[in-house]
Amino acid sequence: MRRRMPRPAGRHGGAATDRTRAAVADAHQAGERRTAVALAALAGAALAGADAAAGMLTWQRAALWALLGGVVFVVLVPPLVSAAPGRLTSRGLFTERTVRTDALVSVRWSDGVARRLVLRDAGGRRVEIDPGVLVRNPALWHRLDTDLRLSAGHGRPVPGTDALRQLREHVDGAAARAVFDVSGLGQDRSATAVSPPSSTDGASPG
Structure with missing residues (x-):
């Protein structure tokens, strides 16, 4: 039974691999994204909590504060x-x-x-x-x-x-x-x- 020899990577495949390995990205972006999520959640929760304390919280207002939290995230995320x-x-x-x-x-x-x-x-x-x-x-x-x-x-x-x-x-x-x-x-x-x-x-x- 013949044993198959591994085929060497072609020129284009090797170039693509080298190009991928050479790519670099912002190493701090993940942490900044987590911070944006935390601040957005905090803003929405604070507004909803204030409404709840005042006895004014409804599902419509809760949805509004959740939407506002989403806007905060979109603005802050880099x-x-x-x-x-x-x-x-x-x-x-x-x-x-x-x-x-x-x-x-x-x-x-x-x-x-x-x-x-x-x-x-x-x-x-x-x-x-x-x-x-x-x-x-x-x-x-x-x-x-x-x-x-x-x-x-x-x-x-x-x-x-x-x-x-x-x-x-x-x-x-x-x-x-x-x-x-x-x-x-x-x-x-x-x-x-x-x-x-x-x-x-x-x-x-x-």
């Missing part, structure tokens, strides 16, 4: 940002947007109080992301930064030098602070700065 070689995706509850990070034509800050990083590619696709997601996820930033540098190396520099420079400074600063915190150097420096120097002259008040 989109899931993920990146793979050549693309970056922002996936919300009802929408999903993707840009080609190897074909970007613009990187800039959005207008308004809450600053967002706006990326637009040659196909007209556009994604807005919270820059804090990249600061909190070095692997996600590294994936995006790698594509930007490769694009510039191939003669396709991305307009938006100021926004990218500021973002790199934020990420590098956050990484440096994390290293200090993990090593304990940050605490030592803080203690040194706060603690006054001790007197060594042994002089006594006259």
